[in-house]
Amino acid sequence: MGILKWMLPLCLVLAACKASSNYDPDFEPAPEQVKADWPMTKQRCSQCHTLDRVFLQMELQNDKGDVEWMVEDMASRRGSKIKSDEVPRIVNVLDWHRTR
Ligand code: HEC
Incomplete structure (x- = not known):
């Protein structure tokens, strides 16, 4: 019961994730928590603009505070x-992506 509740959305999210982004290969070596939160991040941060913009800007950030x-x-x-x-x-x- 408990496991099914987690597995189904996780599978859907992973499948959608695999199918839709150019950036996913970057996240292969990421820690589990980062991998788990990547689809959510992608969804939230592409609501108003493209993700490319986020990643371009990310390269310019100096530290985690930024x-x-x-x-x-x-x-x-x-x-x-x-x-x-x-x-x-x-x-x-x-x-994580910034410092990879
Ligand atoms: C509710 C809408 C909205 C969401 C959600 C959103 N953004 Fe934005 N973002 C904007 C708007 C509007 C701009 C352009 C205007 C501006 O820069 O003030 C922008 C611009 C940016 C820029 C460029 C800033 C610059 O200085 O050029 C970056 C980087 C960025 N967003 C990152 C993110 C990240 C990371 C997330 C997810 C955490 C995110 N955005 C989610 C609305 C949003």
Whole structure:
């Protein structure tokens, strides 16, 4: 029972993820938590603009504080679907990508 509740959405998310992004190969070596939160990050951060923009900007960030500031800024935009408990998870994903 418990496991099924987790497995189905996870499979759907992984399948969708595999099918749709150019950036996924980058995340192959990522820690489990980063991999797990990547589809959510992708969904949240492509709501208002493309992900390419996020990644371009990411290369320019100097430290994790900059990434945090940016994600918080985006989370506070009108209509943003980013929840406050997702902010640190998104920051971890983007910060991992930045320092890979
Ligand atoms: C509610 C809409 C919305 C969401 C969700 C959103 N953004 Fe944005 N983002 C914008 C808008 C609008 C702009 C362009 C205007 C601006 O830069 O102020 C922008 C611009 C950016 C830029 C360029 C900033 C610059 O200085 O050029 C980056 C990087 C960025 N977003 C990253 C992200 C990340 C990372 C996420 C996910 C955590 C995200 N965005 C989610 C609305 C959003």
